[in-house]
Amino acid sequence: MPLRHATLHQLRIFSAVARHSSFARAAEALHLSPPTLSLQVKQLAETVGEPLFEQIGKKIFLTRAGQAVAQTCQDIEQRMERLSQELAALHGIEKGSVSIAILTTLKYTVPKVLAEFCAEHPGIEATLFVGNRETLLQRLAANTDDLYVMGQAPAHMDVMSEHFAENRLVMVAPPGHSLAGQREVPAQWLAQEPFVLREPGSGTRLTTERFFSGHGITLTNRLEVSSTEAIKQTVAGGLGLAVLSSTTVVSELALGELVQLDVQGFPLIRHWYVVCPAGKRLSAAASAFKTWLLHAKLGSPAV
Template sequence: MNLRHATLHQLRIFHAVAQHNSFARAAEALHLSPPTLSLQVKQLSETVGQPLFEQVGKKIFLTAAGATLAEACADLETRMERLTQDLAALQGVERGSLKLAILTTVKYTVPKLLGGFCAAHPGIDVAMLVGNREMLLQRLANNQDDLYIMGQPPDNLDVVCEDFADNPLVVVAPPDHPLVGRKRIAPKRLAQEPFILREPGSGTRLTAEKFFTERGIALRNRLEVGSNEAIKQTVAGGLGLAVLSSTTVVAELALGELVQLDVQGFPLIRRWQVVYPRGKRLSAATRAFKDWLFEHRPVAPARRTTPQG
């Protein structure tokens, strides 16, 4: 066995097959014909001197040798990406790539900032993923992206967190709700109301539940919904109240589809965080976007000083 005879092209093809668990899907992803892909994997297997895959029924699985090689390929991909970033840094910030993962709630704020950054730095390739908190934490643990933007950083990961903007949480209701127009509503009054909540683990839900629990109030959970858009429609339909980021309901409040209730202690002020693994080497493009984010972050309106109820 002499791995010096293995080509980088073969290793990338093998890695794609290992990731997709399918020759056909890997061929489609790499824009190769299945026979060409199979030939490259066969030649790599001959170079290694051991089979890399085994077929059980219609499924393929990595052999022990294949699993070892796949791990090495992942390391190689990471090193090649770092090399690309290092070379781009030598050419200045106008070249490079940026992989960004943001919380679903931040999609009302960050993409606008990202658009301005891309216009100012057209030579930087940008990829942005929008997901829920669970997805972002999993990707963060696997170091799959350059930067993560979320509301509540994880407690169990060694990360750097830099807050850059306010994220006010407000209580919203349908326009015909009896509490609309009432002033200084006591939080205990809401114990009688059904609430539409995000999924367990959501940062918005955790913050809202903490606020009410500290006041001896158990929220009536009428529905759990996995997206802010669905929650807004459900509240507008009269099924309950909700605690949402004010950035997500600007249009609905302006149109009168939802109304913000004047609840004592609200808005709850959280902070958006820029998060990345401690010790991670930020590329020139990543540092440039982080600087842009802080330079162009939205200015928060004056905070209300409503006493806590």
């Protein structure tokens, strides 16, 4: 019988028997009855024209013909997997999934971009994780998500990164602060002011401390808070000044709950980066969202 009459079903069953070196274990793994499995292997052997297994004692071993068929099965499985990936790539922009992890600061902007992307591609399933920088770095190291959006790519990790938007950091104070309304306030005037700072390791905190250190100033840390919302409330309550991304204080400035100080050297300009592990093969859906994000109007409002 010509070899072309061998079916993928028979080859799959044979591959399982060869892998487990047992008809019984292969039947269990494939959820087939042993007689059904044995019949399929027998029919494949008849098609090949050679015995595929030989039994020595209670163990079965591949014959030379069986070894050749097993290698072919492996080649076919690999090619089928590549075909699956290629087909997924063709349809992945409309069907697929994407997992994104972002800094808490970006919860005011990226979810909107993601919603627009999903509205354009309703077949895509998206998941979004929001956390601080330390948590994102842990997830990045574990390759938990497809893409990570943060204020600075980690220098100690092998990653691919692209910056795509400005992140303007502004100085905010409670309403009625003595420096509110003054123009071009020198940094030295803030040397004795109490500050509400993000947690150690935060990109915003590092940038702020670097700026003041360059002016010979060590900030007075009145309070350390890991939540942007909590920082805004604390500053509004009069406990100190803070440096925050301008995207996070638009409403509070408009409502007069906070005021922005005109400090020389501000706003501090940073960038947002989209990051993934080096060498990571993005799915079509993830690649499409990355392109969408890179072209999104995500920059901070002019200040």
